Amino acid sequence: MCFTDSVRDERGKVRYGIATFKGIWIVDGFVTLSPEQAAKYRIRVLDFVHAIMGILVFMGVALLDQNVVKCLFPLPSQETKEKLVMFPIGVGIVCVLLFVCFPSKRRTIVSPLSKR
Known part of the structure; x- marks a missing residue:
């Protein structure tokens, strides 16, 4: 659970993802984030x-x-x-x-x- 996070997509829907070293990987494959926005969620x-x-x-x-x-x-x-x-x-x-x-x-x- 420590490596999961949730973000809001452009339509305002909450999406769940797994934090990686490059950013967040959204579990729902249809949603993509910009590299700058995804990088805010990288593993620390x-x-x-x-x-x-x-x-x-x-x-x-x-x-x-x-x-x-x-x-x-x-x-x-x-x-x-x-x-x-x-x-x-x-x-x-x-x-x-x-x-x-x-x-x-x-x-x-x-x-x-x-x-x-």
């Missing part, structure tokens, strides 16, 4: 930071499930158990702070442009 370092943080949050949530923990760590030591309890909390705090400090300007599929 912040997109990769958001993607990595999203993966870390997913890992933190997954480690809250005891079935996942038992699969990855069948016989964990007491120290490992303590780290597994603290990992989701630490990841949550760090990622929330980074998300707040460095918000994404992308209007993804999850939070597209408004209809107007």
Whole structure:
């Protein structure tokens, strides 16, 4: 989701696309943007930071499930158990702070442009 964006075409309709290194690739093949307009939507370092943080949050949530923990760590030591309890909390705090400090300007599929 970190590499998707939405743009408004010349008729005002919201179109969705995937950000690339050259610009945005509109999923609907019938719409084309000028190279200058498409270049405004190219991938930036912040997109990769958001993607990595999203993966870390997913890992933190997954480690809250005891079935996942038992699969990855069948016989964990007491120290490992303590780290597994603290990992989701630490990841949550760090990622929330980074998300707040460095918000994404992308209007993804999850939070597209408004209809107007």
